[in-house]
Amino acid sequence: MRGWLRDTAGGLPATYWYLWAGLLINRVGGFAVLFLSLYLTAQRGASAALAGLVVGTYGIGGVIGTLAGGVLADRWGRRRTLVWSHLACAVVLGSLALATDLWVIAVLCALLGLGQSMPGPAFVAAITDMVPAARRSRAFNLEFWAFNIGTAGASLVAGLLAEWSYVGLFLLDGLSSLIAGLVFALKLPETLPAPGFVAVKTRGMRTVLSDRIFLVFAGLTLLQALLYTQTSTIVPLAMRADGLSPSAYGTMTALAGALIVLGQLFVPRLIDRHRKARVLAVAQAAMAAGFAVLIVADRLPAYLAAAAIWTVGSMLAAPPNAEINSELAPPALRGRYQAVFYLTYPAASFLAPALGGAGLQYLGSAHWAVVAGVGVVASALHLVAGPSRERHVASIRAETAATALPDAASR
Template sequence: MQTLRRWWHDTAGGLPATFWYLWAGLLINRAGAFAMLFLSLYLTAERGASEALAGTVVGAYGAGGAAGVLLGGVLADRWGRRATLLAAHLSTAGLMVTLAFTRPLALIAVLSALVGVVHSMPSPAFVAAIVDVVPEERRSRAFNLQFWAFNLGMAVASLLAGVLAEASFTALFLVDAGATLTAAAVIGWKVPETLRRTAGLRPPTRSTPGAPRRAGLRTALTDRTFLVFVGLTFVLAVLTLQTSTIMPLAMRADGLGPSAYGLVVALGGALIVLGQLFVPRLIDRHRKHVVLAASTALLALGFGVLAVADELAVYLGAAVVWTIGSMLAAPPNAQINADLAPPQLRARYQSVFYLTFPAASFLAPTLGGFSLQYLGNGHWLIVGGLGLLAAVGHLLAGPPRERHVAALRRAADRVPAMID
């Protein structure tokens, strides 16, 4: 019992109350955020769209997300974290209600893009708020718990959504809106504004000692080492998003309904919920790029198996493989992203890094819809091959990236923090 208590303290102890309210808001939001998971099925089953058109509409959601990440970062620094979170959640709820009763496909595409914007806006605000309130030595466990809550919510959402979709797609959007409003209520009631806690730090300028010469987004966009990592993360995101964009269409073609799809996604979420908190101890003794190579190879294998899948049991087995890959990838991915950013430009680097996910949300369904429609099961062989190439990329990029991080740390040690 004492061992269990020590493990729990090391995993979740010492975190402030505000973090837990943020955590609760995220959990409630994700548990009800299932409408967009089933958007492709809704478009093909209810609105009569082709697979290619459905992929394009879902891609519009991803395109909106790219804008939402940048907008959320700017607003979180100008309006504040709490105000940005509330604006995003309330806007999402209104758009979900509108989508529930919208019929023209063109209008659904526009609304999907807007939902993409407001769905992505909270990401930088959540991260910024957590950094604001959690001491540096406890942030690793905070972000691990954030990832855990996200997937716990996704597991609940998938099970609920599968049942609701069998009864009514309209209910999907309305329940999603209700959950989003509940999350907004928790944030509005219990989460104070945290921006003032870091207001003392000056933004970097060319005259700031040790600051990169071209301070701003341009610095991140011209950092080759960072961009290689971002590119490999983009491939990881494309692979992971197959579960919510293309796999439901493949399962439908195999005669499997929404409840079967919900079970597959819920299995992945359950595995993460049960095992994610044990992953850090498992991988700590290994170099980060080796862990990322192994995790990406597992994702490639899991999705590649779908080329021969035609029964639910095969989909469930493949889900176990790619979920283990995702679990292994999460901690080193977050740590490398933090290591590569110069201290004065961490927020800007985060913005560029987070663009990989909405960009993948656009590319994965847009190209994947055409690929599945015209190549059939060959689509999964392409996905698997792409993942294996990314695994090799991690092995090649790892050593020079480690040298680059070491150089950044030496430079940071020579430059004192600029505090007002």
């Protein structure tokens, strides 16, 4: 067991673990978005469709924040972007705890989406900067593991706290953002390569937006994000319609987190022998199967079974998604590539609740058949796009080796 742990987590630099710890701290207090739709319907009297639109403003802010975060990560630095975005989130969450008007809440949700999306590109760019290529799959797997350790603990406690005080949830979330920001400020060095370090001619964001292979991959990630975002926006509304309490949703989310905590470290050994496109196809199919269960679900055991199935899919997808993303990005544009990649998540944060709220209201359980169908389509498209993507990654590696670009981790 000790040797397995060394193989799983060994070889990673100390600075990586400060990033990992900051992410874990932030997620332990990450209550707000998970329970925002329930807060709006239960405490502010919003309908399912209106709650979906208000929560959708989080995604609108996230689009702006993600693009800004990518540019800032490349120009201003990874560390500064991480520190100030977390501090800004703490202020917004404190304000959200005091807001009562739906329009004010919608504006604050947009600002929260902006602040919480900005760190993503800087976070992944910093990991890519400091971790050697051979260890990045494990680094990204451990990142996903930490994210879900925090989410599992947060959801288990938050489901009970939501029945006592939603205001307390927002304040605790803000406190965790503040602490994470301080960890990054005090312990994280800047990993941005020095000017002139990467000898590659680039055209900024235009280079990213003209990379068709990368954009296809980002589009497929958007389909996956559309499915996954259902779990934090529309699934709780479906459970409420079936007469289940917020604590039941917390239990379901905690189960998903527990499965990841117990099983995620085994994923690299399970998938390393297989092509990434095939792993992603299987992952999408599993997620589709999980949402298909919701067509007939009306009690907690059925929701728990569905969550277990789609969680397995998300566990399999996390390492290859992050690794492919890092492989497709030239060193000089890591922040910008991460920004466009991470746009899929705020876009899904808007589209999933905005469309899903209306879908649940007007289609009922048939909504989940549509969601499962999206997963099946994404699975097939990964198999089609995989070969050309693998050839493109190979050409990037050959070009990088030919120009003798030094790796940031070797400095």
